[in-house]
Amino acid sequence: xxxxxxxxxxxxxxxxxxxxxxxxxxxxxxxxxxxxxxxxxxxxxxxxxxxxxxxxxxxxxxxxxxxxxxxxxxxxxxxxxxxxxxxxxxxxxxxxxxxxxxxxxxxxxxxxxxxxxx
Numbered sequence: 001x002x003x004x005x006x007x008x009x010x011x012x013x014x015x016x017x018x019x020x021x022x023x024x025x026x027x028x029x030x031x032x033x034x035x036x037x038x039x040x041x042x043x044x045x046x047x048x049x050x051x052x053x054x055x056x057x058x059x060x061x062x063x064x065x066x067x068x069x070x071x072x073x074x075x076x077x078x079x080x081x082x083x084x085x086x087x088x089x090x091x092x093x094x095x096x097x098x099x100x101x102x103x104x105x106x107x108x109x110x111x112x113x114x115x116x117x118x
Contacts, residue, residue: 021071022071025070025071025074028074028078029070029074031070031074031102032067032070032071032074035066035067035070036067038063039063039067042059042063042113043060043063046059046060046063049117051116055116058112058116059112059113059116062105062108062109062112062113063109065105065108065109066102066105066106066108066109069101069102069105070102070105072098072101073098073099073101073102076094076095076098077095077098080094080095
């Protein structure tokens with residue numbers, strides 16, 4: 001087992017691992033790529049709109065929650081596929097629950113944007 005890193009060294013390595021994770025998710029998941037494109041469009045829109053700072057923050061948070069949820073769902077799917085690519089009831093449930101979390105986050109984001117814009 002490698003020695004524990006501390007301080008700035010740990011932060012540098014952790015940042016590298018995070019960037020690797022983002023790259024891997026972007027390369028392997030169409031949903032991640034689609035959400036990145038949506039964010040590239042919607043984030044500038046949030047700053048262009050004539051709204052209060054709190055509303056802008058809610059719009060941005062809702063987008064990042066969707067992205068975070070999708071990353072976690074992707075992690076669950078990759079881990080489940082590593083454990084077994086065979087059809088298994090519990091693995092199927094885990095994947096479905098992860099998908100449901102993404103769905104709920106999308107509903108929350110759409111509701112947030114809808115309420116603030118209209």
